Amino acid sequence: MRAVIRPLLVPVFLPSVLMSIAEYSLLPIIPASAEALGADIPTAGVVAGLLMVGVLLADLPAGRLVDRIGERKAMIYGALFGAIGVILVALGHNLWLMGTGVLALGIGIAIFALARHAFFAEHIPMEFRARSLSLLGGTFRAGAFIGPLLGSAVIFIWQVGAVYWLAGIACLVAGAVLILSPRDIIKPTPLSKPGGVWKIAKREAKPLLTLGVGAGILGAIRTTRQVGLPLWALVIGLSPGDASLYIGLAGVLDFALFYTSGQIMDRYGRFWAAVPPMIGLGVLHLTIGLVNDGTGFLVLAGAMALANGFGSGIILTIGADLAPVDARNEFLASYRLITDIGVASAPPILSAFTAAFGLAAAMSVFGVLGVAGGLLMWRYIPVLLPRRSGSSS
Secondary structure, three states: OHHHHHHHHHHHHHHHHHHHHHHHHHOOOHHHHHHHOOOOHHHHHHHHHHHHHHHHHHHHHHHHHHHHHOHHHHHHHHHHHHHHHHHHHHHOOOHHHHHHHHHHHHHHHHHHHHHHHHHHHHHOOHHHHHHHHHHHHHHHHHHHHHHHHHHHHHHHHOOOOHHHHHHHHHHHHHHHHHHHOOOOOOOOOOOOOOOHHHHHHHHOHHHHHHHHHHHHHHHHHHHHHHHHHHHHHHHOOOOHHHHHHHHHHHHHHHHHOHHHHHHHHHHHOOHHHHHHHHHHHHHHHHOHHHOOOHHHHHHHHHHHHHHHHOOOOHHHHHHHHHOOHHHHHHHHHHHHHHHHHHHHHHHHHHHHHHHHHOHHHHHHHHHHHHHHHHHHHHHHOOOOOOOOOOOOO
């Protein structure tokens, strides 16, 4: 295992952490920056949402791009495109330019992420795949932890606008690391057969509409967990400081489990990192209405983090497992589009149900959806034989 991962630490994992830092350092400040340029609250939300719009728009074209130019070049272009978007925001003094920059950042993130996913699907041996992709999932969590902290420090020392320069530099450094890394480490996948993304999506409809949809549901309930917990803290009257502390403590637990998830998948099968965590998150969504004080909130946040942590990397791993050898990039484009739709649609749907029925009921709707998604995974997930770890692991 170490022999497989060590050569990838600098050319793959380091740029992944940098791109994640860029994304997560910006997420907390985009609405405030838009408001400072004259946007009202709904418009600021739209500007922030353009990041995910960019991701969704680029998911399918990114598959063909990666197929034509290779993973390494696509990752470089994704990092540079993201940097251009962030710099546009930093230099811009109106909402249109800011929105264009945020959209461009989302496009760059989508290209970078699909190229990285395709590389792991093609070149990492099956016996190490889940652990490798769980480590990759750990880079997202590292960026989600480091990015806001660095952003806060930059704002304290300089001002809000400086965070955009921080993110732009992170993207540029990610691209530079890839450019300076040996070319033979990130080898391009073989060219796919002609036919395009839509033809492959039609051919692979069954896995996309079963496990792909299940992965999209998992992405959705992970998102409602992130959005719903802070909102529930407001409902039960927790102070912002206490809520941040409890969610932060839970986040440490989530981060600590990412490699354990990969070991479970490689040794005992994908089922155990998909079905129990997904059903667990669904059931915990159903119980949020029973929590009415700080202690209960901490227990709930910790339990959700535990369930989520044991499923670290499962969406990436299932996609890599399902991707056909003759069309990995095209398949992953469709697969990632489905999972990204789950992530992107969860907050507005949660908001609509909250406005109509209250937050506890809205979270319960997603809880039922999570349990249903877990049962869908149970029915269709490939059954892998238990694996014994070798000396290299």
